[in-house]
Amino acid sequence: MNHLLLAALVGAAVIAGCGGDDGSDKTSSRGTAAAAKATDTIRIADFLYDPAVATVKAGQKISVRNEDAAPHTLTHEASERAFDSGNIKGKASGSVTIDKPGTYKVFCELHAFMKAEITVTG
């Protein structure tokens, strides 16, 4: 059972990794699927996080790719600030790593209306 799940996650990651950096998948991956998909990259485009509901592994480095001209952050929306990418300039990338499993609310410190949620699995 766990092996099947793991295989599915790995498969999804491989497929996602093959998507390239052309940024042309604006419509295809913008869906609000009920199930969060496993990812190691979060895009920011048009003041939206993509995926807006993400699942990642504890301790895994998450790349944050800002495709906007404006700077953004990917920041834990809680006083403890379990993670914070800091300012990511336009057309640049940053990263965060979250060590503790759980579900985290995310926002952009520069544009507080930008929201996402990251679930970290152990």
Ligand SMILES: [Cu+2]
């Ligand atoms: Cu922002």
